[in-house]
Amino acid sequence: MDKRFKHTLVAHKICPYCMKVLTVMRHKNVKFEIKFIETHNKPEWFLRISPLGSVPILIIGEEIVLSESAVIMEYIDEITPPKLMPDDPLEKAIDRAKFEFSNEIIRNLYSFIFSTEQEKFVRQKEWLMKHFKWIEEWLKDKKYINGNELSLVDLSFVPLFVALNMLKSTLPCDMLKDFKRLKMYGEMITSLPCVKTGRVPDYEFLMIDGIKSQNTVLYRSNPCYFNNGVKPQGCCLFRN
Amino acid sequence: MDKRFKHTLVAFKICPYCMKVLTIMCHKNVKFEIKFIEMHNKPDWFTKISPLEKVPILIIGEEVVLFESAAIMEYIDEITPPKLMSDDPIQKALDRAKFEYSNEIIKSLYQFIFCTEQEKFVKLKEWIINRLKQMEEWLKDKKYLNGSEISLVDFNFVPVFVVLNMLKPILPCDMLKDYKRVQNYGDSLTSLQCTKTGRVPDYEFLMIDGIKNQNTVLFRSNPCYFNGPKPSRCCFFSK
Numbered sequence: 001m002d003k004r005f006k007h008t009l010v011a012h013k014i015c016p017y018c019m020k021v022l023t024v025m026r027h028k029n030v031k032f033e034i035k036f037i038e039t040h041n042k043p044e045w046f047l048r049i050s051p052l053g054s055v056p057i058l059i060i061g062e063e064i065v066l067s068e069s070a071v072i073m074e075y076i077d078e079i080t081p082p083k084l085m086p087d088d089p090l091e092k093a094i095d096r097a098k099f100e101f102s103n104e105i106i107r108n109l110y111s112f113i114f115s116t117e118q119e120k121f122v123r124q125k126e127w128l129m130k131h132f133k134w135i136e137e138w139l140k141d142k143k144y145i146n147g148n149e150l151s152l153v154d155l156s157f158v159p160l161f162v163a164l165n166m167l168k169s170t171l172p173c174d175m176l177k178d179f180k181r182l183k184m185y186g187e188m189i190t191s192l193p194c195v196k197t198g199r200v201p202d203y204e205f206l207m208i209d210g211i212k213s214q215n216t217v218l219y220r221s222n223p224c225y226f227n228n229g230v231k232p233q234g235c236c237l238f239r240n
Numbered sequence: 241m242d243k244r245f246k247h248t249l250v251a252f253k254i255c256p257y258c259m260k261v262l263t264i265m266c267h268k269n270v271k272f273e274i275k276f277i278e279m280h281n282k283p284d285w286f287t288k289i290s291p292l293e294k295v296p297i298l299i300i301g302e303e304v305v306l307f308e309s310a311a312i313m314e315y316i317d318e319i320t321p322p323k324l325m326s327d328d329p330i331q332k333a334l335d336r337a338k339f340e341y342s343n344e345i346i347k348s349l350y351q352f353i354f355c356t357e358q359e360k361f362v363k364l365k366e367w368i369i370n371r372l373k374q375m376e377e378w379l380k381d382k383k384y385l386n387g388s389e390i391s392l393v394d395f396n397f398v399p400v401f402v403v404l405n406m407l408k409p410i411l412p413c414d415m416l417k418d419y420k421r422v423q424n425y426g427d428s429l430t431s432l433q434c435t436k437t438g439r440v441p442d443y444e445f446l447m448i449d450g451i452k453n454q455n456t457v458l459f460r461s462n463p464c465y466f467n468g469p470k471p472s473r474c475c476f477f478s479k
Contacts, residue, residue: 051374071337074332074333089319090300092318093311131291
């Protein structure tokens with residue numbers, strides 16, 4: 001293969017931003033290699049080439065390094081027509097803003113999941129509900145965020161629903177119970193083939209392991225699940 | 241004027257991301273109105289329309305709300321040809337990544353300025369200097385990041401240099417002293433017409449006021465400046 005066009009994705013196994021890129025690359029059938037690195041033990045070669053030391057990065061050929069998930073996603077979209085991103089400047093801008101919104105909500109969700117303090121846990125949950133309301137509004141009666149067809153911005157929300165699905169068995173209540181459109185949207189997104197093929201196989205295992213080993217509020221509120229796989233019946237933290 | 245095309249920028253006075261958008265709008269001669277709001281007292285009408293309750297937001301007409309400085313900047317660039325952003329997918333991607341990089345530098349610079357703990361202050365200073373080192377390499381012998389012509393990515397770094405200029409009289413040492421290319425680059429950016437016209441008039445005053453009344457390391461290390469003349473030395477910077 002022409003080495004100039006070789007794509008190498010550098011990622012962490014549970015990184016949701018890497019998951020976004022993986023999903024688009026699968027959806028668009030891009031040939032690529034993947035290199036997993038450790039969050040807490042980043043290799044020298046990586047720190048030399050990643051300007052902010054963060055993942056994902058996409059190495060093109062031998063020298064070009066792209067960083068930032070939204071940037072990589074748009075690049076992949078552009079080199080594999082037909083594009084999933086609109087051409088209209090205003091629509092593009094609205095979608096790009098939603099990319100950042102998805103980053104915020106995902107950051108929020110991960111903070112919630114790995115929170116070790118109850119107060120912060122409750123605050124993050126409230127923030128999440130606020131964010132869910134916005135997406136619920138955007139969806140109206142549409143199948144995807146921009147209508148009947150999937151667009152790039154939808155793939156930005158994949159990690160949100162993958163993580164929420166993983167949480168379902170951990171929490172006694174469904175966080176999406178008041179958000180019907182969001183629930184349906186999530187089900188559709190997670191049933192896309194690229195979401196299944198674009199997943200790191202041990203994602204759930206590593207997440208559950210992290211929740212347990214970091215002595216998170218989630219773990220402390222239902223240790224039975226994390227030790228025996230038993231779904232909790234009630235959890236005082238979720239009384240509303 | 242056709243209300244459908246009215247542009248209203250909502251901003252905080254000292255917000256550097258708002259400064260980026262202001263700069264590009266002035267550079268591109270876009271007609272717009274500006275509404276300043278208070279950071280710690282956001283009005284209801286604002287939180288109802290801004291999904292992340294952040295600035296800047298650009299209201300187009302009566303209903304369309306754009307948020308995220310990078311998204312707004314690219315939109316402004318696209319509706320006012322000729323574009324300052326490249327059309328090549330790789331070049332665009334490289335530039336967009338630098339938009340985010342500039343956000344990180346700016347975030348750290350503001351944290352440094354308003355830092356109240358000495359240890360953190362020193363760590364932030366080192367981090368910022370490492371980023372300046374990286375930029376020195378990127379610039380090579382070019383006038384701007386992408387060559388001799390200005391491109392959209394350069395506007396992202398305007399707040400970095402506006403802030404560094406503001407810090408010059410406060411710090412005994414020049415953070416850019418070892419980085420000649422970055423210095424020249426900064427001078428090019430801050431001497432652009434739009435950088436001057438795109439500035440909130442009381443920006444420096446509000447920043448200095450914030451540094452003083454938040455009892456920051458900067459203030460504590462040279463209270464005389466904030467009450468009087470430029471310091472001749474500062475123990476935090478002795479190397």
